[in-house]
Amino acid sequence: MINRSHLLEGRRVHYVPGWDCHGLPIENKTLKDLGVHVSQMTPSEIRKAAQATASKEVESQKTQFRTLGIMADWDSHERTYRTLDHKYEMRQLRIFQKMVEKGLIYRHYRPVHYSPSSLSALAEAELVYKDDHVSHSVYVTFDLESSPSEALGSILASQPRVKLLVWTTTPWTLTANMGVAVHPELVYSVVKSTSEEDGLRDTVFIVAQDRLEHLDDILGPVEVLGQVPGSDLVGTQYRPIFGTLPNASTESLEIVPSSHVTSDSGTGLVHCAPAHGTEDYQVFKALGLISSTNSILCHVGRAGEFTEAVAEVIGSDAAEKLVKKSVLKEGSKAAVDLLRDVGQLVKIKRIKHRYPYDWKTDQPIILTATSQWFANLDNIKDDALEALQEVSFIPPVSRNRLEAFVKSRSEWCISRQRVWGVPIPALYETTTDKAILDSTTLDHILSVLEEKGTGHWWSGAVEDFLPPALLEEAKAKGLNASEAYYKGTDTMDVWFDSGSSWSMLPEMGVGRNADGEARWHHADVCLEGSDQHRGWFQSQLLTAVGSASEAEKALSPYKMLITHGMVLDEKGRKMSKSLGNIVSPLTVINGGKDKKKEPAYGADILRLWAATVEYWRDMSIGPTVLSQSAESYRKIRNSARFCLGNMGGVAGRPALEKVPKAELSLTERYIMNELYTLEQTVLDGYSTYNFAKVANALTHFTNITLSSFYFDITKDCLYADPVDGATRRGVVTVLEHILSSLTKMTAPILPHLAEEVHATWKGDGTSVFMTPWNPLDAQWSDPQAAKEMDWYMQLRSPVLSLLEQARMKKHIRSSLEAAVDIIVPEDAPQDNEFTRLIRNQGVDILKTLFIVSDANIVSSSQPSPGSPEWTYTGTFQIPSTSFRLVPPAYHMPI
Structure with missing residues (x-):
């Protein structure tokens, strides 16, 4: 709609459809179709198969987009793009290289969002949060020593x-406990349980004073022995929770201070596992308790299972109960059983709470420490926020959302543990695992990938990617290339893929001046859903700002961001397979198996629905709203048919001579004023991307102004007057203007209908989009005609009401069987504008407006000649003047 409206207004439109082709969904679909596990294929085999899957899906979607009426050069490979295309991948790698050169890319071992179901790290943008996740939280204790x-x-x-009494929703992380955190400024109570329950009797607990009353169901009755500030707890030694198990680690741990501890929930003491908590990691790092990768305890493997490393903490005997078990499933239960065995479990509580899920697999994720590549955002977020100041937002509130997300991020995890994607071309020293990623090495690696393709990263030998300096170093150590170095296997986050899309614009000629110099700054419009404030909107901005040279001013890659909401079912529920409430666009267009329940509406009705809703909000779709859209569509289409059916006069005759404005009647001048006003409303709606404003104005005009009024009152003239009569020619003149404007106004939303009308009317084989939209000249703005017609319309309303009463009483079948007398009192003010209007205009306009056989303007209550058998009377009040309306003296026509 955006592209078509700009094209009609005479602008050149540069639109290049594109597809994100990498990532887990394609890889998973490929493996599922092949019926194999990822471990059964080589990386090159997976990549080849995944590329075939992606290419097939692209072609399928092209067909669907054409069905929807999306206008693009679908057959040209130069006018579409795929993120798997070689040119695209190389542009992306050059952006990555520029960010490396600026020192923004680094590798780190720290907790990240990790999806066991995807076998990969995830960025925040790849998470969805579910409010109904169920966890089995535990209250556990740690024994103080000194x-x-x-x-x-x-x-x-x-x-x-x-x-120490501690509460956690992730009992599986307790094997990686490295400390307990308290808030130095909180007050902690030392209490003795007086409960008779085993495990509680006479035990002394330390909890936050503010949490004591909330722990009645955990501790039972207690006796307060004293209070200590949190600062006095710092440095206190405690025994590891599994320290009593055979061969378990017994090295004492410490209480540490942290501001992230609150008294809002739990016990006011927080179990710290830096490998599994971002805040825990940051606390330990700030306190200098993390000095190397080995200082973080982590016992979770790639599949989200306990590894054998857990034996170092809990002993080999106990480890047998955990190793290879999923920490999200049976491993968590086994960890709770161990807590019970060592006597540190106080209570288990089943809770429903908000928890992050992998949005691709719809499975819960975990936080766990892995070595990943990150982009440092702290160094560029200020520039990114400054660049956003030049961007317009629809709706305006979406600016706050995007800026808040940018402000809250300090880094971006850009590595994924998959093979179907763009490689992170890092080399590693075999003996130290030290990563080598710098501009010089990348220059060499990218030159190889430029020539042989990114797939060569997996199939080629490591020596292919070693620059001469590294080859010499290996020789100096007496090693060959493969002995000295190995290639990394991580791929880039798909958001880095899609976030690089802006880089193709200069290459494709956008914004070049007459000399062919690239003058590109940004895309005019970037449109996506509200979830992309965490995704694509951010990744485009961050890659553009992050790769800008130091000499350049960081610019946003887009001039305007348009955010749309999500499609819900007719009851306002999110669509899901489990609910069975998914509405497929193709089913709306082509119909379902049962055409009575799911009729085939066609693409234009689906497009009209999309235009009618306030797309910046979540929107509902279903049988009712689609039926309403279909009815609105029929009104617009029938309006065009009415015009086409009456404009041509008699077949074989030349087109009728148009009537100039000065010779048009009040009714025609009024309709032209309404059409001019509509056009201005529609132009404003398109320019501000408010399609609901456009669609609703068009629907009102065709349904009310045309169908219910103008077409109704002109039928007699069109059917009965001479073809070349002045009155009929005036109506046809207006119909031609209506059809011309209506076709252009509806074309962006209803292109198939607009083309059908254009072909029927012009018949020259051209497209309606091949000629610019020339809006009506301002001469057609006629406020005086609008004011005068408004008075007549106020008079018309009670007249039609009385006619309806006569029809209901079966005095008439048609209003043409009646006449109307308008009684204007002799003492009516002569200076009243409406009084002069109705006396000077005469009765012809009244007969037309009322659609009656006759109308008279009289100055007394005597009815018109003809001795009517019955009458209906009413009164009509206008400012400063009172009229007595006798509609009619109804009588049968002679």
């Missing part, structure tokens, strides 16, 4: 068992 605090030390000396 404290630097004199007050707490005396309590420890006087009590046999003093424990």
Whole structure:
């Protein structure tokens, strides 16, 4: 709609359809179709098969887009793009190289969002949060051993068992516990349980004072022994939670201070596993407790399972109960059983809470430490936010959403553990696993990939990618290339793929001046869904700003962002396979198996629905709204048919001579004013991308102004007057203007209908989009005609009401069987504008407006000649003047 409206207004439109072709969905579909596991194929085999799958899907979607009426050069490979195309991949790698040169890309071992179901790290944009996730949270204890605090030390000396009470929703992370965090400014209570329940009796617990009353169902009745500030707890030693198991680690751990601890939930003490919590990691890093990759305890493998490394903490015997079990399933239950075995489990609570899921597999994710590549956003986010100041947003509130997401991010995890994607071309030293990623190495690697394609990264030998300097270093060590170095296997986040799409614009000639110099700055419009504030909108901005040279001002890759909502079912529910409420666009167009329940509406009705809704909000679709759209479509189509059926006069005769405005009647001048006003409304709607404004204005005009009024009152003239009569020619003149404007106004939304009308009317084999839209001249703006007709319309309403009463009483079948007398009192003010109008205009316009056989303007209550058998009377009030309306003296026509 955007492209077609700009084209009609005489602009050149540069639109290149594109497809994101990499990533997990394509890889999974490929493996599923082949019926094999990822481990059964080589990377090159997977890539070849995945490319075939992606190419097939692209062709399928091309066909669907054509059906929808999307206008593009679908047959040209130069006018479409795929992220798997060699040129596209190389542009993406050059962007990556520029970010490397600016020091924005680094590798780090730290907790990231990880999807066991995808076997890959995920970015925040690839997560969806579900509010109904169920976890089995646990309240567990840690035994205190010693404290630097004199007050707490005396309590420890006087009590046999003093424990920290901690709550966590991820019991599987307790094997990786490296500390317990408290808030230094919170007050903590030392309480003794007086419960008779085993495990609680006479045990002393430490919890936040503000949480004590919320823990009644956990601790039961307690006796408060004292209070200590959180700062006194810092440095206190405690025994590892699994320290009593055979061969388990017994090295004491410490309580650490942290501001992320609150008294809003839990116990006011937080179990810290830096491998599985971003805040935990940041606390330990800030305190200098993380000095190398080995200092983080992590016992979770690639499939989200406990690894054998867990034996170092809990001992080999206990490890047998956990190893190879999923931490999200049976592994979590086994960890809880171990807690029970060591006597540190106080209570299990089933809770329903908000939890992140992998949006591709719809399975829960975990936070776990892995070595990943990151983009540093702290160094560019200010430039990115400044660049957004030049961007317009529809709706305006979406600016706040995007800016908030950019402000809240400090890094972007850009690596994925898949093979179907663009490689991160990093080399590693075999002996140290040190990554080599710099501009010099990338220059050499990218020159090889430019020549042989990105697939060569997996199939080629490592020596192909080693620049001379690294080859010499290997020789100096007495090693061959494959002994000294190996290639990384990570691929780039698909958001980096799609986020590089802006880079093709200069190459494709957008914004070049007369000398052929690239003058590109941005795309005029970038359109996507509200979920892309976390995804594509961000990745485009960040890659554009991140790859800009130091000498350049960082610019946004787009001039305007348009955000649309999501499509819901007719009841306002999210569509899902489980609910069985998915509405397929192709089913709307072609119909379902049962055409009575799911009729074939065609593409234009689906497009009209899309134009009618406020797309910047979530919108519902279903049988009712589609039926309404179909009715609106029929009104527009029938309006065009009425014009076409009456404009041509008699077959074989030349076109009728048009009537100039000065010779048109008030009714025709009024309709032309309404048409001019409509055009201005539609032009404004298209220019501001408010398609609902356009669609609703068109629907109202065709349904009310034309169908219910103008077409109704002109039928007699069109059917009965001489073909070349002045009155009929005036109506036909207006019909031609209506059809011309209506065709152009509806064309962006209803292109198939517009082309049908154009072909029927012009018959020259051209497209309606091949000639610009020339809106009506301002001469057709006629406020005076609008004011005068408004008075007549106010008078018409009670007249039609009385006619309807006569029809209901079966006095008449048609209004043409009646006449109307308008009684204007003799003492009516002569200076009243309406009084002068109705006396001077005469009765012809009244007969037309009322669609009656006769109308009279009289100055007394005496009815018109003919001795009517019955009458209906009413009154009509206008400002400063009162009329008594006798519609009619109804009588049978002579």
